[in-house]
Amino acid sequence: MKLITKTDDLAAFCKPLATTEFIAVDTEFMRERTYWPRLCLAQVAGPDEAAAIDTLAEGIDLAPLEELMANQKVLKVFHAARQDIEIFYQRMNQVPQPLFDTQVAAMVCGHGEAASYESLAARLAKAKIDKSSRFTDWSRRPLSERQITYALSDVTHLRVVYEKLKRQLDKTGRFSWISEEMAVLNDPATYRADPDMAWRKLKPRSASPRMLATLREIAAWRERTAQRIDIPRQRLLRDEQLLEIASHAPRSLEELAMTRGLGRGFAEGWQGREILEAIERARQLPDSELPTRDRQSEQLRAPAPVVDLLRTLLRLKADEAGVAARLVASADELDRLAAGRRDIHALRGWRREIFGADAIDLIEGRLALALSGEHARLIPTPTAAA
Template sequence: MKLITTTDELAAFCKPLADTEFITVDTEFMRERTYWPKLCLAQVAGPEDAAAIDALADGIDLAPLDELMANPKVLKVFHAARQDLEIFHLRLNQVPGPLFDTQVAAMVCGHGEAASYESLATKLAKAKIDKSSRFTDWSRRPLSERQITYALSDVTHLRVVYEKLKRQLDKSGRFSWIAEEMAVLNDPATYRGDPELAWRRLKPRGSSPRLLAILKEVAAWRERTAQRIDIPRQRLLRDEQLLEIASHAPKTVEELAMTRGLGRGFAEGWQGRELIEAVDRARALPESELPARERPAEQIRAPGAVVDLLRTLLRLKAEQAGVAGRLVANADELDRIAAGKRDVPALKGWRREVFGADAVDLIEGRLALALSGEHAKLIPIPADAEAEVEA
């Protein structure tokens, strides 16, 4: 068990890792009372050594860790990396790379739709994870021996998981299959919350351009303010309050104070003043600058029987290829293919080889699905048989 609490210890630990092929990384953080995730503990393991780094230790400077994470020569291995990467993106103002996500790789290697770390550690590393410390308060000090042991297990067994998945990918030649999923994790936009777009996830009771303009302004105000004072957006102002303000467009403190659950103290304070200013800005916008609700997604009329056949085909082909079906095609793509759409990711690249080509042949009558015992199988339909059917 190794817990690092000083800058010198951290520098000594990170220095040799700069020359390793890969490191495994995990974090423990809290964000129940803050807008931004609060890093409490960072766990890092090299091929031989591992340590838990106390990010809350008095006087510690995490610069050696930041430098290691930004080192382009060292592969950073995570499991389900999205939230961990958000923390490092905030610290570094860049996405640490290069990256490898074992959850993504596990889907390509046939270990299920969203394999948990525990299941992979059990299956590939023959390890049993003690989950009792998972939901403890990682901001409290001192950390217990059980907490540190649990935290380190998230990176020590990950080394074995990574090495075995890498060998499977090397053997199958499927490294390129995970590139598309990894591209999302490597994109800095994945971790940026644009205040100007915050209104789009809300569902107003109306759709008039003026109402949407007010909603956009007050939602952006809430997002910027929550970020600035570092509190959860819902603690600053709940969604239903935001929608009510956009709907009634209050002009005065008295009108704002009538918002359910808001309170006169809030309305009379700086928050109330800024909210009314936001409403006034939206009210002053010319008609040409008012936002419009995005058009609803195209209504796909997919024959249910065809979708069912494609779903069965997807399951069959995914099992044969040893890859998670969700990585090959999602429900929306099946609907689009069944409706005759062909500009679909599942019909391109490696997905076409695994599933897409057969999906088109099935729809166009060149393949049939049949049962063989308890299993489905594909039966090619000769061209002359197609002609007879058409006749």
């Protein structure tokens, strides 16, 4: 068990790792009371050594760790990497590259839709992970021996998982299959929260452009304010309250205070004044600058039987290829395909090869699905023969 609490020890640990082929990385963080995740512990394992780095230790400088994470010559291996990378991106203002996500690789290698680290560790590293410390308070000090042991197990077994998945990808020639998912993880835009786009995650009942403009302004205010004072957005203003305010567009503090659950103190404080200012900005917008809801999904006319057939075909072809179905095509893509859309990932590259081409033939009547015992199979139709 190795816990690093001093900068000199961290520098000494990181120095030899700068020349290794890869490192396994994981983090423990807290964000229940904050907008931004608070990094409490970082675990790193090289080929021969692993350590848990106490990022909250008094006086510790994480520069050696950040330098290692920025080293373009060292591959950083994560499992379900997005939240871990978000933490490093916020600290470093750059994405640690190059990256490898074992969860994505496991889907390509036929280990299920969203293989957990515990299942991969058991299957590939023959290790059993003690989960009892998973939801402990990682910000409390001192850390217990059990916590540190659990944290280190998240990277020591990850080395073995990575090496075995890499061999499977080499053997099957499927490294290129994960490139698209890795590109998303490598894109800094993945980790930037754009306040002006926050409204699109909400589900208003009305599609009135003026109401949507109000919603956009209030949602952006909530996002920026939550970021500035570092509290969860829902603690500042709940979604249902935000939607109600946008729907009624109050003109006074008295009207704002009538929002269910808001409270007069909130309405009459600085928050209430700033919300009214946001509403007024939306009210002053010319019609030409009002937003509209993306109605693409509402315009689709996807016949349910066609969607059902495509879903069955996707499962059949994914099982045959030994790859997770959701990596090949999403439910939204199946809807778009059934509705006649062809601008989807499933019709390009390796996805077209294992699914997309047959999906088009199925839709256009050149292939049919038939039962063979308990299993479905594809058969050519008379149309295809003609």
